[in-house]
Amino acid sequence: MNATSRVALLFSTALMVSGALAADPFPSTYQVPVNPPVLIRGATVLTGTGERLDGADVVIADGRIQSVGKGLAVPANSSVIDAHGKWVTPGIIDIHSHLGVYASPAVKGLDDGNEATSPVTSNVWAEHSVWPQDPGFEAALEGGVTTMEILPGSANLIGGRSVILKNVQAVTYQAMKFPGAAYGLKMACGENPKRVYGGKNQAPSTRMGNVAGYRQAFADAQDYQQQWDKYHRELATYNKKKAEQAEGTAKKSKDKDAAADKELTPPSPPKRDLKLETLAEVMKGNIRVQMHCYRSDEMATMLDVAAEFGFKITAFHHAVEAYKIADRLAENNVCAAMWADWWGFKMEAYDGVQENLAIVDYPEHSCAIVHSDSADGIQRLNQEAAKAMAHGQRAGLTVPPERAIRWLTYNPAKSLGLEDRIGTLEAGKGADVVIWNGNPFSVYALAEQVFIDGALSFDRAHPKTPPRSDFLLGKDVAESPL
Amino acid sequence: MRPFHLVVLAAGILGAQCAAAEGFVIRGATVHTASARGTLKNTDVLVRGGSIVAIGADAAAANATVIDAKGKELTPGLFGGLTNIGLEEIAAESETVDSTFNQKSPAWEQQWRPELDVTLAYNPRSIIVPVERIEGVTWTVLAPNAGDSIIEGQGSAVTLDGRYDAALPGSRSLFVQMGAAGARESGGTRAAEYMLLEQAIHEAHAPGPIGQGALLHAAGRDALNRYLMGGRVVFQVDRASDIREVVAFAERSGIKPVILGGDEAWLVAKELAKANVPVILNPLNDLPLDFDRLASSLENAARLQRAGVRIAFSSGDTAQARLVRQLAGNAVAHGLPWESALAAITSTPADIFGLGATHGRIAVGQAADLVLWSGDPLEVSTLAEKVWIAGRPVEMKSRQTELRDRYVEKVKAHQAR
Numbered sequence: 018m019n020a021t022s023r024v025a026l027l028f029s030t031a032l033m034v035s036g037a038l039a040a041d042p043f044p045s046t047y048q049v050p051v052n053p054p055v056l057i058r059g060a061t062v063l064t065g066t067g068e069r070l071d072g073a074d075v076v077i078a079d080g081r082i083q084s085v086g087k088g089l090a091v092p093a094n095s096s097v098i099d100a101h102g103k104w105v106t107p108g109i110i111d112i113h114s115h116l117g118v119y120a121s122p123a124v125k126g127l128d129d130g131n132e133a134t135s136p137v138t139s140n141v142w143a144e145h146s147v148w149p150q151d152p153g154f155e156a157a158l159e160g161g162v163t164t165m166e167i168l169p170g171s172a173n174l175i176g177g178r179s180v181i182l183k184n185v186q187a188v189t190y191q192a193m194k195f196p197g198a199a200y201g202l203k204m205a206c207g208e209n210p211k212r213v214y215g216g217k218n219q220a221p222s223t224r225m226g227n228v229a230g231y232r233q234a235f236a237d238a239q240d241y242q243q244q245w246d247k248y249h250r251e252l253a254t255y256n257k258k259k260a261e262q263a264e265g266t267a268k269k270s271k272d273k274d275a276a277a278d279k280e281l282t283p284p285s286p287p288k289r290d291l292k293l294e295t296l297a298e299v300m301k302g303n304i305r306v307q308m309h310c311y312r313s314d315e316m317a318t319m320l321d322v323a324a325e326f327g328f329k330i331t332a333f334h335h336a337v338e339a340y341k342i343a344d345r346l347a348e349n350n351v352c353a354a355m356w357a358d359w360w361g362f363k364m365e366a367y368d369g370v371q372e373n374l375a376i377v378d379y380p381e382h383s384c385a386i387v388h389s390d391s392a393d394g395i396q397r398l399n400q401e402a403a404k405a406m407a408h409g410q411r412a413g414l415t416v417p418p419e420r421a422i423r424w425l426t427y428n429p430a431k432s433l434g435l436e437d438r439i440g441t442l443e444a445g446k447g448a449d450v451v452i453w454n455g456n457p458f459s460v461y462a463l464a465e466q467v468f469i470d471g472a473l474s475f476d477r478a479h480p481k482t483p484p485r486s487d488f489l490l491g492k493d494v495a496e497s498p499l
Numbered sequence: 500m501r502p503f504h505l506v507v508l509a510a511g512i513l514g515a516q517c518a519a520a521e522g523f524v525i526r527g528a529t530v531h532t533a534s535a536r537g538t539l540k541n542t543d544v545l546v547r548g549g550s551i552v553a554i555g556a557d558a559a560a561a562n563a564t565v566i567d568a569k570g571k572e573l574t575p576g577l578f579g580g581l582t583n584i585g586l587e588e589i590a591a592e593s594e595t596v597d598s599t600f601n602q603k604s605p606a607w608e609q610q611w612r613p614e615l616d617v618t619l620a621y622n623p624r625s626i627i628v629p630v631e632r633i634e635g636v637t638w639t640v641l642a643p644n645a646g647d648s649i650i651e652g653q654g655s656a657v658t659l660d661g662r663y664d665a666a667l668p669g670s671r672s673l674f675v676q677m678g679a680a681g682a683r684e685s686g687g688t689r690a691a692e693y694m695l696l697e698q699a700i701h702e703a704h705a706p707g708p709i710g711q712g713a714l715l716h717a718a719g720r721d722a723l724n725r726y727l728m729g730g731r732v733v734f735q736v737d738r739a740s741d742i743r744e745v746v747a748f749a750e751r752s753g754i755k756p757v758i759l760g761g762d763e764a765w766l767v768a769k770e771l772a773k774a775n776v777p778v779i780l781n782p783l784n785d786l787p788l789d790f791d792r793l794a795s796s797l798e799n800a801a802r803l804q805r806a807g808v809r810i811a812f813s814s815g816d817t818a819q820a821r822l823v824r825q826l827a828g829n830a831v832a833h834g835l836p837w838e839s840a841l842a843a844i845t846s847t848p849a850d851i852f853g854l855g856a857t858h859g860r861i862a863v864g865q866a867a868d869l870v871l872w873s874g875d876p877l878e879v880s881t882l883a884e885k886v887w888i889a890g891r892p893v894e895m896k897s898r899q900t901e902l903r904d905r906y907v908e909k910v911k912a913h914q915a916r
Contacts, residue, residue, distance in 0.1 A: 121786040121787050121788050122787050122788060122789045122790060122793075123788055123789060124789065124790075152786060152787055153786055156785060156786060208591070340906050340907075340910070341906055343910050344910065344913045358819065358821075358822070359818075359819070360818055360819075360899070361588075361589060361590075361627065361630075361817075361818035362589070362590045362591060362818060363589060363590070363591035363592070364589055364591070364592060367589060368902055369899070370899050370902050370903045370906075371899065371903075372903050372907060376906060376907055376910050379910050379911070380910065380913060392786055393783055393784075393786070396783075396785075397783075397829070400825065400829075400879050403879045403880045404825075404879050404880070406880065407879070407880040407881070407882055408882070411882060412903060412907045413907070413911070414907070414911075458879075458880060459878060459879070459880065460825060460828030460829060460831075460832060460877060460878050460879045461828065461831060461832045461878070462832075463832055488787070489787070492793055492794065495793075496766060496794055
């Protein structure tokens with residue numbers, strides 16, 4: 018393959034998102050680092066587009082994939098990595114992480130993942146809890162993770178906004194923030210909200226209470242949006258009248274019209290409500306709903322709630338029972354983000370099967386994703402996929418490596434709305450690349466080198482000393498007696 | 500000790516097993532013995548009466564059923580770690596959990612109950628048992644959960660073949676929660692853990708009845724006394740300095756210690772090797788999850804093994820006990836020799852819990868707990884193809900496979916991609 022398309026599309030997308038970026042009060046300060054070109058030579062390449070290329074090369078320059086194919090020419094001033102016998106994949110994307118908001122060490126002072134004070138907290142933003150020094154970030158990087166969606170926890174029906182981060186060393190989260198990525202909204206089905214608030218003898222304490230809670234929140238947001246629409250209409254009328262008045266004054270100064278001469282009063286804007294503002298953006302399609310939901314019946318209920326209020330659920334997360342409604346999810350273009358085999362730790366996780374990913378992946382237009390929700394699991398998402406592949410194969414649902422890699426790359430990119438920028442090795446895409454010491458779908462596979470936007474961010478042969486996290490400083494000296 | 504299978508057959512619990520009487524031979528396997536014999540290629544294993552009776556190039560015997568392994572890999576049945584299999588169904592539903600004894604008072608006001616043995620709560624009809632068994636997990640150690648006590652109670656190893664009297668004789672152990680978790684129940688300092696434990700030992704040794712403020716009942720004093728005469732006590736502890744203190748405490752108290760957790764054990768590997776104290780660890784723990792384990796490392800297992808410390812693996816996860824192979828495989832990826840990793844989920848835990856003569860190895864005289872794999876047993880993409888416990892084949896079904904079969908056909912019937 019010699020993929021060179023998509024560049025035009027890419028730039029038009031970038032322009033569009035930069036327009037939205039101006040409105041972000043917490044803008045990204047991340048900048049693509051400048052590095053000489055790199056040619057990765059002779060690897061087994063899983064492109065993330067569904068292709069597997071053996072003995073292929075990948076050329077990275079200016080932070081982007083330049084080309085993928087066999088026998089590529091060495092660009093000027095580039096370094097060449099001999100990758101014969103190694104496997105190359107796009108950087109892994111985890112769309113369900115609490116790194117930074119539930120950091121290590123898990124002390125009270127860093128317990129920032131759940132604003133469990135009200136069942137609807139669409140006004141909170143996960144990024145304001147992210148601690149960039151969480152040692153979990155660099156552990157995830159060693160597992161090949163280059164992009165993460167950091168979500169609030171699932172105590173609330175509507176937990177708040179997520180943030181998309183690049184897995185780069187930084188002192189501020191803004192320097193990790195994926196430029197132009199749309200926000201997500203964390204919502205939660207089932208046991209967690211009803212347990213947290215039912216335990217406080219407050220609503221919701223049941224699943225029907227949960228659904229009432231989502232619906233009222235979005236009904237309030239509809240009302241809020243109508244107030245703003247009304248205001249904008251009145252403002253437009255006001256501006257029009259004012260313009261007419263100015264015109265009238267100039268043209269027809271002799272034709273007295275009492276009404277036209279009357280002092281015009283501009284309309285007053287409604288007070289901003291940060292909760293409802295976020296929900297209104299969800300209904301406009303500007304914020305992507307990422308919903309924690311285990312049971313298939315609850316997923317179906319939530320698809321109806323979404324239809325009632327005219328928003329889209331991008332992905333159901335955890336989705337332990339997604340296999341029961343795989344066809345419906347595919348038909349509705351909804352992703353399911355899953356573990357390979359977690360089950361049984363609570364009632365709504367009781368029906369877990371190890372074929373979940375393979376079954377969800379099977380229908381046409383499916384979107385199966387491997388996620389972690391775990392500072393441990395995020396380090397080994399490739400192994401999670403490998404387990405799901407093995408169980409799928411035994412059930413007659415064979416998923417070859419070139420397709421399974423999409424569970425970790427293209428599909429999560431799609432669920433973040435970033436599929437034109439990351440998630441595949443195609444010309445023009447951001448150069449998030451992992452070189453593995455062998456087939457990544459093995460317990461023995463290790464990421465040897467990880468590139469983020471073309472920058473070598475992890476190199477197993479030359480581990481970063483001292484570590485990235487400030488928190489990890491001082492350990493070596495403390496571990497060494499005099 | 501009498502071999503376990505003899506106990507079972509004598510009790511007549513299993514009923515008539517015609518095939519077991521004639522025995523069977525697994526022919527032409529790659530046999531990972533988890534013993535000093537290492538791996539034996541193209542080898543036959545003869546099973547009769549629930550035990551392994553011969554291993555060799557031509558172990559076939561008259562009337563024995565032949566199972567052609569076609570070179571596939573055979574291991575001993577796996578140790579599922581320290582779990583609550585059969586003690587809980589759903590961790591978050593407390594009515595289904597029988598692993599934890601909560602006193603709801605501070606440790607120094609409690610009456611300590613070392614006589615508590617969670618083995619009595621084991622339910623072999625648990626839905627979880629087949630889920631683990633079909634993945635090659637044939638035994639586990641039932642460990643009481645850390646409630647609000649320092650002494651958590653006792654537990655035993657159990658076989659997962661579904662029998663009621665599942666405890667494996669000689670494996671009973673006492674479990675003690677130390678470190679930050681124990682300190683929380685002891686007034687806030689881990690130093691008080693030793694203070695209270697020493698008090699309990701004094702009471703156990705005291706000749707007459709104890710007055711007011713006693714930690715132990717008479718039954719508790721009896722139970723504790725059994726462990727003060729070389730009994731096996733599993734101490735849950737992670738911090739290097741705590742591990743050293745526990746080893747010293749055990750030595751002066753006549754206890755045979757086992758370290759559970761041990762995320763920082765590699766820092767005191769030499770001392771552990773010298774004292775011959777084994778460590779049951781989760782080799783995936785690499786994050787500084789709290790200030791007891793700032794030195795957590797993916798190389799913990801490899802470093803301990805190199806120093807000569809006996810290691811076994813446990814995630815402590817009941818529903819996911821089946822993932823013990825993944826722990827072992829990752830330890831290999833981070834420097835542990837493959838054979839040591841297999842031993843850490845078979846023979847070493849059997850030795851630690853006093854079962855080495857009957858469990859954990861493929862050797863003549865051992866219980867025929869065997870697993871035949873589709874590939875490298877430590878590889879995540881490998882699946883168990885056949886499992887035997889005490890020589891009986893495991894039906895490769897569980898609630899999960901039945902759910903799978905119900906829904907996989909539904910999706911296949913629909914239009915495929």
